[in-house]
Amino acid sequence: MTPDDSDTIDREALAILNRVFGYASFRGLQHSIVAHVAAGGDALVLMPTGGGKSLCYQIPALIRDGVGVVVSPLIALMQDQVDALRELGVRAAFLNSSLGAREAATVERAVAAGELDLLYVAPERLLTPRCLELLDGAKIALFAIDEAHCVSQWGHDFRPEYLQLAVLHERWPRVPRVALTATADALTRREIVAKLALESAREFVSSFDRPNIRYRIVEKVDPKRQLLDFVAGSHAGQAGIVYCASRAKVDEIAQWLSAQGIPALPYHAGLDNATRSAHQARFLREDGLVMVATIAFGMGIDKPDVRFVAHLDMPRSVEGYYQETGRAGRDGEPAEAWMAYGLADVVQQRRLIDLSEADEAYKRVSSAKLDAMLGLAETIDCRRVRLLAYFGEASGPCGNCDNCLEPPEPWDATEPARKLLSCIYRVRQASGFGFGAQHIIAVLRGQASERVRQHGHDALSTFGIGADLSETEWRAVLRQLIAQGLVAVDHARHQVLVLTDASRALLRGERTLQMRRPKADVGRRAGRGARRARGDSAAAGAQAPAGGAADAAVEALFERLREWRRTTATARGVPPYVIFHDATLRGIAERRPASLEELAAVGGVGEKKLDAYGAELIGLIGSAGP
Ligand code: ADP
Numbered sequence: 001m002t003p004d005d006s007d008t009i010d011r012e013a014l015a016i017l018n019r020v021f022g023y024a025s026f027r028g029l030q031h032s033i034v035a036h037v038a039a040g041g042d043a044l045v046l047m048p049t050g051g052g053k054s055l056c057y058q059i060p061a062l063i064r065d066g067v068g069v070v071v072s073p074l075i076a077l078m079q080d081q082v083d084a085l086r087e088l089g090v091r092a093a094f095l096n097s098s099l100g101a102r103e104a105a106t107v108e109r110a111v112a113a114g115e116l117d118l119l120y121v122a123p124e125r126l127l128t129p130r131c132l133e134l135l136d137g138a139k140i141a142l143f144a145i146d147e148a149h150c151v152s153q154w155g156h157d158f159r160p161e162y163l164q165l166a167v168l169h170e171r172w173p174r175v176p177r178v179a180l181t182a183t184a185d186a187l188t189r190r191e192i193v194a195k196l197a198l199e200s201a202r203e204f205v206s207s208f209d210r211p212n213i214r215y216r217i218v219e220k221v222d223p224k225r226q227l228l229d230f231v232a233g234s235h236a237g238q239a240g241i242v243y244c245a246s247r248a249k250v251d252e253i254a255q256w257l258s259a260q261g262i263p264a265l266p267y268h269a270g271l272d273n274a275t276r277s278a279h280q281a282r283f284l285r286e287d288g289l290v291m292v293a294t295i296a297f298g299m300g301i302d303k304p305d306v307r308f309v310a311h312l313d314m315p316r317s318v319e320g321y322y323q324e325t326g327r328a329g330r331d332g333e334p335a336e337a338w339m340a341y342g343l344a345d346v347v348q349q350r351r352l353i354d355l356s357e358a359d360e361a362y363k364r365v366s367s368a369k370l371d372a373m374l375g376l377a378e379t380i381d382c383r384r385v386r387l388l389a390y391f392g393e394a395s396g397p398c399g400n401c402d403n404c405l406e407p408p409e410p411w412d413a414t415e416p417a418r419k420l421l422s423c424i425y426r427v428r429q430a431s432g433f434g435f436g437a438q439h440i441i442a443v444l445r446g447q448a449s450e451r452v453r454q455h456g457h458d459a460l461s462t463f464g465i466g467a468d469l470s471e472t473e474w475r476a477v478l479r480q481l482i483a484q485g486l487v488a489v490d491h492a493r494h495q496v497l498v499l500t501d502a503s504r505a506l507l508r509g510e511r512t513l514q515m516r517r518p519k520a521d522v523g524r525r526a527g528r529g530a531r532r533a534r535g536d537s538a539a540a541g542a543q544a545p546a547g548g549a550a551d552a553a554v555e556a557l558f559e560r561l562r563e564w565r566r567t568t569a570t571a572r573g574v575p576p577y578v579i580f581h582d583a584t585l586r587g588i589a590e591r592r593p594a595s596l597e598e599l600a601a602v603g604g605v606g607e608k609k610l611d612a613y614g615a616e617l618i619g620l621i622g623s624a625g626p
């Protein structure tokens with residue numbers, strides 16, 4: 001490539017970004033990736049969810065001659081992806097098992113005639129002789145292998161067909177290939193390179209930070225009420241996902257939210273296929289629905305305007321937590337990841353590992369992953385620093401997590417912890433067997449319940465030595481002790497608490513216990529939270545909107561624009577975000593463009609959409625009053 005070529009490519013790439021996609025500038029590594037692939041290079045792209053992977057192959061496909069072939073396992077999404085591209089004026093189509101023979105033949109003819117810019121194909125479809133021959137006869141701009149971590153046999157998204165994709169390189173050695181994934185770890189990366197024969201590909205590793213996501217982890221006190229406060233208080237009318245560990249809980253929470261006036265649907269593997277896809281479709285197409293789900297829901301949900309992800313049960317690992325929370329805020333607008341967790345989560349997770357039939361090595365790995373997750377939940381320092389450090393990235397305090405925004409009070413809990421340990425010890429000594437958390441805490445707090453008296457524990461030296469702390473505080477201390485392995489739970493014997501080798505060091509005064517001072521999340525009330533969650537984007541470093549009146553006018557226009565989008569989307573049979581993203585509507589509401597030219601300057605308004613909706617929008621803004 002000569003410098004001249006690279007200049008031309010740069011100019012063209014930027015022009016397409018502006019004109020077709022309506023964006024002013026590339027984000028992060030996008031520019032280098034586009035330039036590299038457009039010039040014919042292979043690439044491995046690692047970018048977090050919402051980082052902007054699609055443009056990395058879409059723009060090179062538009063620059064290069066021929067059709068860009070996108071391999072993706074997410075058949076359910078192809079229709080929406082193609083709709084979105086067509087809305088932008090890009091000639092796109094897909095081939096997968098959901099098409100009838102007629103429709104497929106139409107697409108094949110378009111490929112053969114060189115009438116497509118982008119073709120989305122399911123891997124099993126691509127590998128059929130028919131499809132390979134079809135592509136033999138076509139000019140191919142590039143191959144994009146999306147969700148490339150599906151080659152990994154160790155991951156939970158493994159797709160055997162992905163292993164055969166190395167055939168692309170053998171068959172079309174001169175066509176550039178770009179593999180993309182949001183899975184960060186080094187092992188997966190090596191597997192992708194090996195299995196897809198990408199040894200000579202350039203690797204582009206982005207920061208995995210998602211600055212627009214605000215992380216919050218609260219102590220579980222009254223989880224339903226806390227969830228309701230969170231959703232109604234900060235995210236009323238917005239789309240979100242609530243993750244629960246079990247199907248029964250999913251059903252219960254979905255019903256309960258609905259009864260509280262928050263539109264919510266359940267999603268889990270126990271529902272029949274038709275119900276599941278109906279719920280998914282509604283979630284994608286309607287504004288402001290809450291999906292209550294097990295982790296069966298999520299892979300490939302690239303709805304850009306999910307404003308919050310809430311966890312009512314703790315994920316088993318930081319990877320899981322990051323993947324699930326990553327589904328919030330793909331459009332770059334402020335979003336929140338919220339989790340309520342408590343003693344029961346810690347006990348339950350430890351239990352799953354202890355009782356699992358897996359071999360020791362697997363248990364060790366699971367246990368280490370859980371420890372990292374617990375560390376994140378318990379930390380009194382910046383959550384984001386912890387998260388990124390887990391993925392090998394160094395960073396400083398973020399200013400957009402609960403610990404940065406409301407620094408927790410550190411607490412030296414060494415004394416209470418020692419009291420708790422001795423109480424566990426004394427009780428066992430007196431009775432010859434152990435007791436569970438509730439009993440131990442009752443003894444500590446000097447509550448002479450019937451059971452306590454029956455066992456004579458009201459006569460122990462530890463009876464009442466912890467009356468100064470509330471039950472919540474004791475549970476927090478115990479949670480911390482279990483999290484750190486200073487107390488174990490005997491799952492085989494009614495969850496009784498037992499001391500560990502590590503307990504002794506604490507009892508002997510050789511180590512201390514530092515933790516956050518427990519406090520219940522009182523929930524943020526409507527109004528304040530709602531404005532905050534939308535108004536201040538730490539990502540953009542934006543200031544909270546000044547002045548209540550101006551703020552209200554923007555808000556009112558934004559709602560009208562959403563209404564307009566809803567109607568337009570329904571009329572066109574596409575999800576609302578295919579028309580415009582929230583970020584674009586917000587930009588319009590804030591700037592109130594009075595001409596097509598001003599409208600075109602808003603991010604996300606490209607040439608085609610300006611043509612299609614410009615006049616209508618200017619009219620709507622004009623009629624909306626100042
Ligand atoms: P990923 O596939 O990495 O999760 P997407 O390609 O879906 O991410 O992009 C996430 C969001 O960011 C989309 O809404 C997309 O339109 C937007 N986006 C991507 N690149 C840019 C850019 N350069 N400027 C503004 N918005 C962008």
Ligand code: ZN
Binds near residue numbers: 398
């Ligand atoms: Zn922080």
